[in-house]
Amino acid sequence: MTKAVLGIIGGSGIYDLPGLTDLREERIASPWGEPSDALRIGRIGGTKIVFLPRHGRGHAIPPSEINYRANIDVLKRAGVTDLVSLSACGSYRSELYPGLFVLIDQFVDRTVKRESSFFGRGCVAHVSFGHPVGPRLQQRLADAAKAEDIAFVKGGTLVAMEGPQFSSLAESLTYKSLGYDLIGMTAMPEAKLAREAEITYATVGMVTDYDCWHEDHGAVDVATVVKVLHGNAETAKRLVARLAADFPPEREPCPAGSHNALDNAIITAPEYRDAALLAKLDAVAGRVLKAA
Template identity: 90%
Template sequence: MSEAVLGIIGGSGIYDLPGLTDLREERIESPWGEPSDVLRIGRMGKTKIVFLPRHGRGHAIPPSEINYRANIDVLKRAGVTDLVSLSACGSYKEELYPGLFVLVDQFVDRSSRRESSFFGRGCVAHVSFGHPVGPRLQQRLADAAEAEGIPFVRNGTLVTMEGPQFSTLAESLTYKGVGYDLIGMTAMPEAKLAREAEITYATVAMVTDYDCWHEEHGPVDVAAVVKVLHQNADKAKRLVARLAADFPAEREPCPAGSHNALDTAIITAPPYRDPALLAKLDAVAGRVLKG
């Protein structure tokens, strides 16, 4: 297997990653457009780290305007093999309280304005996505959280809404009634694109609020979210540092198949593939297109 390179996408409140050595900033061009920011590349111990703030430094990009394809593409070009998404989320369960970290294992996509695939007319592909989170990566996150004494729970379903508005009460009660655990605005299509790029993906959902269903807490607003974000930021950085300290030197095969997701995914016969699209897929799908 190749060298393991740990990518970190910082969500709301996490626009930098202190503690990186041999630090450099690199702006990588993508055929899919502009990514959210420059990449910050360095090391924590022996582990190579590539950090990207999802909303850009200063939080200038709303969820619907993030160029998710460019973000995943430049991370792939930087050699990222395993990607941890840090995301602020609302909770639909009393026991999933603000300040708790949730290592989710399932997603529901309710976004509607976003490009959700690298593939399309001229090169069609369908990746397996039944288990969107890498189990070994999730286990490493759990081990790191335990070692740091960070309160967390494993597993749960995160629904992605379009935003940027928060939920209506009717939406909140509907999602809670269905049995979803969390709601956020950025996990999709990020997780889908990571799978297409054969990057192992996991989300750390950092609970900031109870959306608007909880009668005692009332509707969520930015002020309430930011207050908890500041409390979560230090824990997130400690989690990443511990994860990096114990990370393997070589990429581990993923039980969910993320490391070879494209092996049987491309259905378009070679004579009918669009050369222009293939050129844009050089990083994402080069492993199988060159074979």
Template identity: 75%
Template structure:
């Protein structure tokens, strides 16, 4: 039996998790560098919950400066099995106004400055990202929202831009024409790394603005983004708390295969693997890289 442990990453405007009980702050070392902040580890109901502010308390880190690998690595070391990412985003659809929560199920990665994999020279692996969001975890979020009276839109595509600048009008119109639903700066490579770490991932995208395509909202201001994000922080906390209280004690298999994503992903033969790289992968991929389980995919 694998205990279900819920991880929560708080985005812009969400730097703490009200309702977390028996809280202890813990700094977990990672071979991938410094994570964004201490982990706040506690419980909601009978479920163990681990909270990490993505940008650090005080919003010290821009989207491009976040050490996504270290963040996912320390959450894995803390035992997280299911991860809910709370993220501010812009909307490309009139029917997704500021204040709405969107449970996205697809991503388009337009980032260019970030380390997007734990694997590479010395140990090569390829995981599927066809369905990056865990359907069962997303369903639990939808059910929790309904139970709490929180209006959400289920489904949609999140395009992740590099930032830290907001979109140009040309970019905004192009993304809207491409059929994307929301835009943000942080869910990639976060979702990719969670999949490599065999952590089930789901996003609660909090719409804070209409990007700049909308003729009545032709500019995005940080003050507006933070105001909406803070106004929604209470709903986000209620949503997460309900998910935590309803989460089964035992980890559920993920229909998208996130719980076994590395099962046949490692390409590098055991004898060719760089021991230093393998040592860094102890938490993320120890299940498949241990001598008793190693094999050529």
């Protein structure tokens, strides 16, 4: 069995994770470039935690310039098996109000400027992504939220936009009419890359606003978001602490197949694989490449 290591990616407003014992910072080199920040590695109870602020401390990196590949790669190198993403988002449903947490289980990718795969020319792979979120990890988040009396909804679809601008009214009304529940700027390609790296992924959508569709609320702006962020951040830290306290010591197989997503994904014949790309894939795909 593989030792479980819980990774946490902090979104807007979450640049640190208090309460970690045996805390140390580590900068891990990645062949994919510079990650958002140093990793903060410690423990909550018996669970090893690896924390990374997605936008860097001080929120210096915009959504389109985050090096998602380097972030997932260094988390993999640090041994992360299960990854929880904490992300601020807008809501397309009146009942999904600011301050509510939504345990998202589906995504629609509308980003256009980001590198969305570790694989490419010289080593082509296609992973299954029908169910992007690990059901067991999502249920553990739900159990932790119940235990901490945190208001949440289990299930929902988030559309990931490029940003950094917020939506136009036409975009907002279109996404609402299509039945999407939430909108954010960072879930993609993060979830796709986690699946390629065989890391079980789940995301907590922390609702901050109603985008700009709601007739009784003004268009979203940074001031609106920041008002809600602080409360959400404190609640998220309680959620993570409870999740970690109850986390299993060994990695659980994922019903969505994230723990062995690469078993039948690489299609390039061994004799045609590019050595330079294979070297960069040592952490992400080392398990299957060594067996080839």
